[in-house]
Amino acid sequence: MRIILFGAPGSGKGTQAQALAEYYKIKRICVGDILRQEVNKGSSFGKMVKSYMEKGLLVPDELILDLIKKNIDNKDFILDGYPRNLSQAAQLEKLFSEKNIDTYVFVYLYVDRETIINRLSKRLICQDCGANYHLINMPPKKDKICDICKGNLIQRKDDTPKVIRKRWEVFLKESKPLLDFYKKKDKFIKIDAKAKKDIVFSRIIKLLDKCD
């Protein structure tokens, strides 16, 4: 199973990618998490991408393509956060053809703007393992401590009202052409992702199992 997971900021890509990767026992490639790790390490790559992320802008395509090339092989995977625009989609198609990858499912998580703002303004992430929480919807068992690795839970730097607004604008601008591109492909799934985590997960696997 190869899955491309797409959706607005806060639509639940990370949450569902984690659950799907466990369920199908496939590798999860989360571009945002990889970028944040590089920023936290202070690597030269991290220094190049930091200011884009802090402003809620897309990192240049060439930088992201290098990262994707390093992470994709012939094994099954779930891609969280790539591609985000038409040119990335074209680059990914080319990469797939070089690697003889001919089947995948594109999953679009649809959520309205109000839900997104509510989710992002109350999100916490683990600064060590990147696991996702929500103060109301998915709270940790112990206040501000990660259930999985006991790391500290923090707010993401790009989860401020100003940067959330910018990320949403970028999504609105880029999403229509990208969705039009993937709708023409065989395996396009649109999921109403406003429901609870487990319900959204069941909806996704029900449709994915039909595609297999």
Ligand code: AP5
């Ligand atoms: P990225 O980290 O991918 O951020 P994003 O796309 O803005 O999406 P989020 O991670 O904020 O949301 P999500 O959809 O994963 O939702 P989550 O599951 O966390 O990218 C960050 C930045 O990196 C970009 O802005 C850009 O600068 C750069 N970048 C990344 N990819 C790039 C690319 N391809 N090209 C160029 N630049 C790139 O859920 C959100 C919250 O809601 C959580 O609190 C969660 O607990 C909660 N929640 C989730 N599901 C539910 C549910 N069903 N019910 C209730 N609450 C829920």
Ligand code: MG
């Ligand atoms: Mg995410």
